[in-house]
Amino acid sequence: MKTIARNASKEVPEDPEDGDGPEEEFKPLTAEEAQRLRELKPLISPWRVIAIQVVGGLLAALAAWGLTGRENLGWSAGYGALAVVVPAAVFARGLTGRFASLNPGTAVFGFFLWEMVKMALTVAMLIAAPRLISELSWPAMLVGLVVTMKAAWVAVMLAPKRLKL
Secondary structure (H helix, E strand, O other): OOOOOOOOOOOOOOOOOOOOOOOOOOOOOOHHHHHHHHHHOOOOOHHHHHHHHHHHHHHHHHHHHHHHOOHHHHHHHHHHHHHHHHHHHHHHHHHOOOOOOOOHHHHHHHHHHHHHHHHHHHHHHHHHHHHHOOOOOHHHHHHHHHHHHHHHHHHHHOOOOOOOO
16 A cells, blocks of 8 residues: 655644634624625515516517517527526525525525426426427527526626625
8 A cells, every 4th residue: 555755844734623723703793783784785686687587588589580580589589588587486486485584494495495496397398398389499599598597697787786884
């Protein structure tokens, strides 16, 4: 069995678990500090993100139809947008429901559950696409899907900015 020689000149970082290193003291936030933190960094509503995704998907579908003059490309791009928006709306509804934040364990379980539902619904919608859209154009549907997914970044960019102290 080969062994690797240790270089004695290298310092090994201390493991915080041994108790030998300096420990940082945990201090919970007061109610006022928590409120100030919430005001400094406002949250983005998932419904606002979905609304911006709807607008992006609609614009992609209208652009596909208008630029090519082919109605089936507009419907394909629109269905690609729906394959993003509908599962995202189900996911957002699940996460903002009554039981979503009862305790941290429920919140984590709910997140993973609704994420799985979202993925399954997206896959099901993509599988059903050829039966629902006559003369489906997969590239146009993919463009609608990608544009709608990327519209979430527009929502982040349009979010209220942080306040400076």
